[in-house]
Structure formats: C-alpha cells, structure tokens
Amino acid sequence: TNGAGLLSTSGDLTFTTVGPTIISSASATAITGTSATIGWTTDQPANSQVEYGLTKAYGSATTLNPALITSHAQGLTGLAPGTTYHYRIRSTNGVGLLSTSADLVFTTTAPPAISGVNVTAITGTSFTVNWNTDQAADTQVEYGLSTAYGSTTTLNASLVTTHAQNLTGLAAGSTYHFRVRSANSAGLLATAGDFTATTPLTFVQSATSTNASNSTTMALALPSNATAGNLIVAAVSWGGSSTLSCGDSRGN
Numbered sequence: 001t002n003g004a005g006l007l008s009t010s011g012d013l014t015f016t017t018v019g020p021t022i023i024s025s026a027s028a029t030a031i032t033g034t035s036a037t038i039g040w041t042t043d044q045p046a047n048s049q050v051e052y053g054l055t056k057a058y059g060s061a062t063t064l065n066p067a068l069i070t071s072h073a074q075g076l077t078g079l080a081p082g083t084t085y086h087y088r089i090r091s092t093n094g095v096g097l098l099s100t101s102a103d104l105v106f107t108t109t110a111p112p113a114i115s116g117v118n119v120t121a122i123t124g125t126s127f128t129v130n131w132n133t134d135q136a137a138d139t140q141v142e143y144g145l146s147t148a149y150g151s152t153t154t155l156n157a158s159l160v161t162t163h164a165q166n167l168t169g170l171a172a173g174s175t176y177h178f179r180v181r182s183a184n185s186a187g188l189l190a191t192a193g194d195f196t197a198t199t200p201l202t203f204v205q206s207a208t209s210t211n212a213s214n215s216t217t218m219a220l221a222l223p224s225n226a227t228a229g230n231l232i233v234a235a236v237s238w239g240g241s242s243t244l245s246c247g248d249s250r251g252n
C-alpha cells in the first residue's frame with residue numbers, strides 16, 4: 001500500500017519447508033567375528049551415526065561424523081563372535097532435523113564348532129585323528145606325552161568340514177595327549193581336547209636253539225592285545241650238547 005492508500009498484491013507464490021532426510025539402503029557388510037560396517041544412503045546431505053547393542057535398547061553408539069553427506073558408512077568394532085546385534089541409523093540434515101531407521105540386526109561370525117573327534121589306524125608308531133566342523137576350516141593337531149603337547153602336525157590350510165591328520169614317529173606302548181585346532185576363513189580359531197590315544201606295545205615271542213655248529217632264532221609277532229602265557233612250539237634237532245630257550249618281549 002502506498003501513501004495514497006493504493007494496495008498492490010503479488011501473484012500466488014509457494015515455498016516448501018525442509019523435511020527430515022530419508023534413509024535408505026541400510027546394510028551390514030564386512031562382518032567378522034569382532035567387527036562390521038554399517039552403510040546407508042540419504043536423499044539429502046546429513047551426518048552419520050549408528051546406535052547398536054545386544055537388544056533394542058542399544059546402549060552403544062559410534063562417534064558422530066558431522067560431515068553432511070549422502071553416502072554413509074560407520075564401522076563397529078570390539079564385538080563378540082557369534083553374536084546377534086541390533087542397530088539403528090541416525091542422520092541429521094543441515095537444518096537439524098533428525099531421521100532414524102527402523103531396528104535392524106546382523107550376526108557376527110562364530111568360530112567353527114568341532115565335533116566327532118576320534119582316532120583310527122592305531123599302530124605302535126602312528127595313528128590318525130579325525131573330526132568334523134560345522135563350517136569350512138583348516139586342520140591341525142597338537143600332541144605330546146602330556147597336556148603341554150610340544151609337537152604339532154603340519155597345518156593343512158584347505159578350508160574343509162571333514163578333517164584328518166596322521167601322527168607318525170610315535171613311541172610304542174605310550175599314551176599320547178592331543179588337541180585338534182581349526183580356524184575359519186575369518187581367522188576365528190576353535191580347539192577341542194584334551195584327548196588321549198595309546199599306541200600298542202609290540203609283543204614278540206621267540207625260541208632259540210644253539211649247539212656247537214648252529215644257532216637259530218625264530219620270532220613270532222602276536223597281536224597287540226596278546227598276553228603272557230601263549231605257548232611257543234619249537235621243533236629242533238641237534239646232536240651233542242645243545243640248549244633250547246624261550247622268551248618274550250615282556251620278560252616272560
């Protein structure tokens with residue numbers, strides 16, 4: 001309105017208030033046993049933060065990244081292996097309007113679960129240790145005459161679920177302690193044991209005949225579960241002064 005009271009009006013005009021940012025494409029990637037990366041996008045520049053925890057109450061939050069961006073990523077560290085985590089995304093735009101995502105979850109990688117440990121092909125100097133894992137993992141055995149072990153098989157780095165390792169160069173008639181080891185592709189190691197296996201003592205019975213011109217030794221290797229008292233039958237012929245003696249490797 002001017003000084004003469006004449007009124008002027010403009011045409012119709014519009015404006016739009018700034019709305020909260022829209023969060024989309026939220027995901028958890030690069031998941032290991034102890035860490036994960038949370039990524040998302042926003043339709044307008046906004047800052048970045050993630051709340052997370054073992055329940056929907058969360059309890060922990062990443063450090064706020066104040067940069068106003070549309071492609072976001074926040075790393076979570078110090079997590080527990082084989083655990084389900086809840087998380088919620090927070091992004092605030094340039095005018096201070098906060099948006100939060102719905103509750104989301106991810107599970108950290110667990111170590112392999114070892115089962116079915118057994119021993120086969122036992123001899124006086126070797127045996128084979130077998131086991132299974134619930135996920136692909138490598139293969140190794142620690143072993144020795146006590147729970148301190150002291151020896152290990154060569155690591156088989158192939159990631160498999162059925163495992164076997166052959167232990168050789170063992171002492172006959174000895175009890176060996178062993179523990180199996182398997183690590184998955186994330187480097188998470190599982191162990192199982194202590195277990196024991198006993199190598200058999202070879203039991204040999206023999207008969208020896210001697211005379212002035214001849215000496216003969218006959219040896220018979222019996223099964224590992226043989227006991228003293230087996231009869232040795234020896235047929236010999238000689239002339240003159242001769243002797244016949246019998247014995248076994250257990251002092252009988």
